[in-house]
Structure formats: C-alpha cells, structure tokens
Amino acid sequence: xxxxxxxxxxxxxxxxxxxxxxxxxxxxxxxxxxxxxxxxxxxxxxxxxxxxxxxxxxxxxxxxxxxxxxxxxxxxxxxxxxxxxxxxxxxxxxxxxxxxxxxxxxxxxxxxxxxxxxxxxxxxxxxxxxxxxxxxxxxxxxxxxxxxxxxxxxxxxxxxxxxxxxxxxxxxxxxxxxxxxxxxxxxxxxxxxxxxxxxxxxxxxxxxxxxxxxxxxxxxxxxxxxxxxxxxxxxxxxxxxxxxxxxxxxxxxxxxxxxxxxxxxxxxxxxxxxxxxxxxxxxxxxxxxxxxxxxxxxxxxxxxxxxxxxxxxxxxxxxxxxxxxxxxxxxxxxxxxxxxxxxxxxxxxxxxxxxxxxxxxxxxxxxxxxxxxxxxxxxxxxxxxxxxxxxxxxxxxxxxxxxxxxxxxxxxxxxxxxxxxxxxxxxxxxxxxxxxxxxxxxxxxxxxxxxxxx
Ligand code: NAD
Numbered sequence: 001x002x003x004x005x006x007x008x009x010x011x012x013x014x015x016x017x018x019x020x021x022x023x024x025x026x027x028x029x030x031x032x033x034x035x036x037x038x039x040x041x042x043x044x045x046x047x048x049x050x051x052x053x054x055x056x057x058x059x060x061x062x063x064x065x066x067x068x069x070x071x072x073x074x075x076x077x078x079x080x081x082x083x084x085x086x087x088x089x090x091x092x093x094x095x096x097x098x099x100x101x102x103x104x105x106x107x108x109x110x111x112x113x114x115x116x117x118x119x120x121x122x123x124x125x126x127x128x129x130x131x132x133x134x135x136x137x138x139x140x141x142x143x144x145x146x147x148x149x150x151x152x153x154x155x156x157x158x159x160x161x162x163x164x165x166x167x168x169x170x171x172x173x174x175x176x177x178x179x180x181x182x183x184x185x186x187x188x189x190x191x192x193x194x195x196x197x198x199x200x201x202x203x204x205x206x207x208x209x210x211x212x213x214x215x216x217x218x219x220x221x222x223x224x225x226x227x228x229x230x231x232x233x234x235x236x237x238x239x240x241x242x243x244x245x246x247x248x249x250x251x252x253x254x255x256x257x258x259x260x261x262x263x264x265x266x267x268x269x270x271x272x273x274x275x276x277x278x279x280x281x282x283x284x285x286x287x288x289x290x291x292x293x294x295x296x297x298x299x300x301x302x303x304x305x306x307x308x309x310x311x312x313x314x315x316x317x318x319x320x321x322x323x324x325x326x327x328x329x330x331x332x333x334x335x336x337x338x339x340x341x342x343x344x345x346x347x348x349x350x351x352x353x354x355x356x357x358x359x360x361x362x363x364x365x366x367x368x369x370x371x372x373x374x375x376x377x378x379x380x381x382x383x384x385x386x387x388x389x390x391x392x393x394x395x396x397x398x399x400x401x402x403x404x405x406x407x408x409x410x411x412x413x414x415x416x417x418x419x420x421x422x423x424x425x426x427x428x429x430x431x432x433x434x435x436x437x438x439x440x441x442x443x444x445x446x447x448x449x450x451x452x453x454x
Pocket of ligand 1: 188193209231424
C-alpha cells in the first residue's frame with residue numbers, strides 16, 4: 001500500500017505538497033525497469049550519450065528559477081543558495097557529459113598478444129540523498145553514474161523530495177529513456193533499504209548520517225555490493241595568530257552558518273590561537289550579529305530556518321546544555337528558526353564540541369601552538385573538511401598535511417567544487433565523489449588479454 005507524505009515549508013510551517021511514497025512493490029518494479037533499461041543505455045554511442053546529458057543540463061539551466069523556488073519552499077534554503085544549487089546540477093551534467101567519449105581503458109604491454117582494459121558500467125546504481133542539499137547531492141551521484149553508462153534509481157529524503165522529482169521529469173524531457181533515471185520518493189527503511197538488499201542494484205551511494213551509513217555498509221557487505229558513503233562531519237576551522245584576523249573572522253560565520261549549519265562540511269569547531277582569542281571574538285561577534293537571518297525567499301537573506309521542528313528541538317537540546325556567548329538574530333513567528341550561536345567550549349568532552357549538531361552553532365576553543373592545534377583538530381571520529389588561516393606558508397603546508405580530513409582549504413572555506421574530489425576520512429565516509437575520477441567509481445575495470453596465436 002502506498003502512502004503520502006505532507007511536505008512542509010520550514011519557513012512558514014505550511015504544507016506545500018503531498019507526495020506519494022513508494023512502497024516495496026513499486027521500488028522493486030522501478031529497480032527492475034532500471035535493470036531492463038541498462039543494456040540499451042550502455043549501448044547508446046558515446047557522443048549521443050554526451051549530447052543527451054548536455055541537453056539535460058540545458059533544461060536544468062532553463063529551469064533554474066523554478067528549481068530554486070521549489071527548494072526555497074521545500075527546504076528553506078536562501079534563494080541565492082538555491083539558485084547556486086540548481087546551477088551546480090547543470091555544471092555537473094555538463095562536466096560529466098565529457099565522460100562518455102573519454103572513458104578509455106589502457107593498452108598494457110604483454111608478450112604473445114595484447115592486453116586491454118575496459119571500464120564497464122555496473123548496471124543499476126541506487127542513490128540515497130539526505131535533506132540538507134537535495135539537488136547537489138543527488139547530482140553528485142546521478143551525473144557521473146549516468147555518464148559512465150549506468151541506470152539510476154534515486155531516493156530523495158522524505159522531507160525534501162520536490163526538486164528531485166522535477167529533475168527526473170527534466171531528464172525524461174531531455175530524451176533519457178524510461179528507466180534510465182528514476183526518482184522514488186519514499187522512506188529510508190523501505191526504499192533506501194531495498195536499494196541495499198535488491199540484487200539488481202549493483203552499487204549504493206549513500207549520503208546521510210554516520211549511524212545509517214554504517215547499516216548501509218553492513219547491508220551491502222551481504223552481497224559485496226559497491227558502496228560509497230558520505231557521512232557526518234565536525235570540521236575544524238583553525239585560526240593562527242599570524243593570520244589575517246579580519247578576513248578569518250569575517251568568513252567564519254558563513255563557514256558554519258551557511259544553510260543554517262545543516263552542512264556536513266560546516267566548520268563547527270573553531271580553534272583560535274589563544275594570543276589572539278579576544279581580538280578574534282570581538283570581530284566574530286560583529287560578523288555574527290550582522291548576518292541577515294530572514295525569510296529565505298528574500299534576496300538579501302543569508303540564513304534561513306532549520307529543516308523541521310524535530311531538527312530545531314535537536315539543536316536546541318545542545319544549546320540548552322551550554323551558555324551561548326553571543327548570537328545573531330532570528331525572525332519571530334512561524335518557521336523553525338534558531339539564531340546563529342557562538343559557544344565558548346570548556347572542554348573537548350562536551351557534546352557541543354565533539355558531536356555533529358547540524359544547526360547554526362559553533363563551539364570555540366583556544367590552542368597554544370601548532371602541535372596542539374593539529375592534535376585538537378584530529379581528536380574526532382570525523383574527518384570531512386576544515387580550514388586553516390595562517391600567513392606562514394610553511395605552516396600552511398605542514399598543517400594541511402597533518403589534519404586528517406578529506407577536504408581542506410587554506411585562508412578560505414571553499415571545499416566543494418564539482419571538478420575536484422570530495423569525501424571523508426575516518427567515520428566521515430568511504431570513497432570519493434566528484435572530480436575527474438568519479439565516473440570510474442561507477443564502473444568495473446575489466447582486463448582482457450587477446451592472444452596473437454592463430
Ligand atoms: P539520515 O541518515 O537520517 O538520512 C539520509 C538518507 O538515508 C535519507 O534519504 C533517508 O531516508 C535514508 N535512510 C534512512 N534510513 C535508511 C535505511 N535504513 N536504509 C537506507 N536508507 C535510509 O540523514 P539525514 O538526517 O537525512 O541527513 C543529515 C546527515 O547527513 C548529517 O549527519 C550530515 O552530516 C550527513 N551529510 C553528509 C554529507 C557528506 O557529503 N558527507 C552531505 C550531506 C549530509
């Protein structure tokens with residue numbers, strides 16, 4: 001029996017859509033349709049597959065405002081961010097549209113014949129998406145997977161299915177045959193779990209919490225199923241005394257409060273060298289208080305609401321345990337609002353310091369020297385991203401090599417570009433997405449030896 005899910009606008013608490021949730025039978029039918037579509041899709045000539053993906057990108061570009069408006073309404077993303085996210089889907093499709101003609105193997109010297117390798121598509125790829133970045137995370141999976149010749153079944157998060165549903169329609173309009181790219185709104189333990197257990201799904205890309213990711217990995221192990229995990233984070237922003245403090249303080253709020261802190265890369269641990277702590281905090285306070293936290297549809301909004309009442313009470317639970325040193329503003333009235341909040345941590349065993357809050361909260365801790373900064377940054381089960389502010393080139397090199405995280409930036413916070421690899425150390429994930437090598441993660445490398453004996 002299928003059921004429906006009421007999608008809520010987090011800025012108004014109004015229901016904006018009722019979405020039909022796939023049950024097991026519909027999931028199985030979609031996986032079978034994707035498997036049936038796979039041979040024809042992989043046989044599409046490379047140049048034609050590339051053209052279809054570019055056409056898909058063009059339709060996404062033309063629908064930018066519509067997709068952005070849907071995301072503002074469904075996820076409470078600021079309209080500026082939402083337009084960027086739709087543009088990210090377009091860019092991913094264009095970037096990976098160059099894959100089909102370039103997915104070459106090798107010719108390896110051997111005696112008695114020739115040896116060649118092929119990158120064969122896996123078949124059906126299942127993609128499980130969280131609610132925090134519905135469009136980009138979906139496309140990080142489906143664009144390289146499709147480009148490498150796979151068919152895709154994709155499950156958006158229960159809370160945020162609207163843009164994914166629209167993207168699937170645009171894919172069909174672009175000319176993708178039925179079954180090549182299917183979006184299945186549904187519950188994690190039903191649709192997501194079926195991607196893990198269904199033998200025709202040959203790889204699962206999971207982005208979400210570390211707790212669910214571990215279960216997905218264990219489930220995939222049953223069939224030795226390929227699995228990529230992008231999980232949680234508790235990333236450090238390390239500010240050394242020799243840094244440009246004005247720049248470091250001005251950029252620290254957006255590094256953690258963008259998307260209301262619901263970002264796996266949020267720099268939610270702020271490590272500041274103790275000799276400049278006071279000056280840094282003064283500058284940070286000015287920057288935090290200046291943030292425009294407002295109706296996300298407003299062009300000047302810098303931060304919107306949290307995704308749900310549940311997420312707000314989760315975040316509030318962390319804040320209730322500590323003293324907030326200073327905070328920005330948040331609108332009154334309906335919506336799941338929490339002001340951007342700065343907490344002075346008192347120890348590394350505090351929950352606010354070591355657990356992923358996934359809300360607009362940053363914890364600050366001073367450090368004495370470089371060795372302590374690195375030790376504190378690495379004292380985490382996570383290792384997704386991080387930032388290092390210093391004007392000492394040698395220190396930037398040493399610290400960026402020493403911090404155990406997959407994505408670091410020096411004197412900036414930019415860490416996710418579609419053409420550079422992205423993924424986590426430790427419990428932040430397994431495997432890499434994006435960048436030039438991503439299509440290989442959606443293929444099996446096959447080696448064939450041709451004897452020259454006749
Ligand atoms: P979640 O783990 O609860 O859900 C993620 C997705 O998994 C959803 O689509 C959900 O329906 C599905 N799911 C739930 N139970 C499942 C099951 N038993 N089997 C298969 N699928 C199941 O996470 P969330 O609350 O939606 O997202 C927040 C988390 O995601 C945070 O911890 C955040 O750090 C992480 N995240 C990580 C990255 C990254 O790239 N590393 C990016 C975004 C979010």
